[in-house]
Amino acid sequence: MEAHLSKISTLPASPTESAVSVGMDESRADKSPAPGKSLSPALLCKVCGDRSSGKHYGIYACNGCSGFFKRSVRRKLIYRCQAGTGMCPVDKAHRNQCQACRLKKCLQAGMNKDGDENIDVTSNEPERTSSEYQMSLYPSSSLENVYETSARLLFMAVKWAKNLPVILLEEAWSELFLLCAIQWSLPLDSCPLLSVPELSPTLQETRGLKDPEQVENLQDQSQVMLGQHSRTHYPSQPVR
Amino acid sequence: MEAHLSKISTLPASPTESAVSVGMDESRADKSPAPGKSLSPALLCKVCGDRSSGKHYGIYACNGCSGFFKRSVRRKLIYRCQAGTGMCPVDKAHRNQCQACRLKKCLQAGMNKDGDENIDVTSNEPERTSSEYQMSLYPSSSLENVYETSARLLFMAVKWAKNLPVILLEEAWSELFLLCAIQWSLPLDSCPLLSVPELSPTLQETRGLKDPEQVENLQDQSQVMLGQHSRTHYPSQPVR
């Protein structure tokens, strides 16, 4: 649960200073996996045979397969076996050659999102199993989660924006941030939404804003919402 | 190994992932809108408000804050608040966003290595501490806090934006920020959520929106939550 914009926000400067370890006494016996022993089967990745760093998602797996499974599940990826056979070799040397077969083998080896140990997946079609590792992205729906969802939505919006072939609205930055400020102050008062339309004339003048009509529509919507909100919460007050 | 810490960024990771994942066990059916009633203060973590598993290092604390304090003390870590304000919110949802502020709050809440109960650490800002640190991002406590929070958010946004290699998109920035407005206004009122689905067609048409399906899921979820919220808070009203 770390809600983060972090990735987006990587600050160029000074990554060096957030934390300093004082006193170099680290007596930490490095966690190198007891090299003394030859690796028992338990220490081998059940998927590709590479060295396992321990249990992951229910089975002994290497960092690679663990990470691969994690990403696949989280992003609900569905791969396709280019060879068409679904029988590509999945070992340390070849595990990256076919994602479909790698994921298939992960599932067949018993990997599952919940980390349960004895999941029987033997009868499943590889693709059908997707439901199995489907993570519960949006679990319960208590009001509490509204915050989470909000954060998630914001993050997605930002991420989405970042990936767009974009052009800077040079002249709109100030308005933009004013808008931000207004938005963030919303919890205080419902009023601020009103100001979106007020800001808009300036914004719309800016070159590059291709579809003012669209913006207007959005503004209309916000007006409607605002109206609803006002009527609901401030029934006694005149038009705000 | 501590070098890793140096990379922690001010803006914590994605709200989508980090905050959502850690410690978000959804098994708590009890923690709804009225947290004050279900758990007595003694069972709440004095640092982040999460459920406390008992006393740790002198105060009631959750496993997370206990472990965090333990590690910090043992390894003598010194963190730095990337936001520079030293006032990051430390609650269950945000406690992993700023280690510096988390540790600071641990100390101010009275945590100490020896587990003494009444350590006076208030010499700096006795009164502010309690109120200041009870402030969470959204819960509208006092006006003052909302302003502070807004200012902080704006500050963080500016900092973030300054480092974006990116730019605003020509055609969709307005939607993006309206979406932001909607999202951030959630805590006050459920109404705005309604507009997300309405916005979506526009947003989804935009090139570069990689995973409309995911957005739809979020919207669906939002609708569900909205419904619940409405029924809970406005039982007498017709469909909103």
Add this chain to the structure above:
DNA sequence: GAAGGTCAAGGCCAAA
């Protein structure tokens, strides 16, 4: 009962 210890889950990011 509250320390300390364990170890997957999940996050970050350099390197491929």
Add this chain to the structure above:
DNA sequence: TTTGGCCTTGACCTTC
């Protein structure tokens, strides 16, 4: 972009 190594976190376990 994807991979995978390494890190922190926190639920659980063991020890004192």
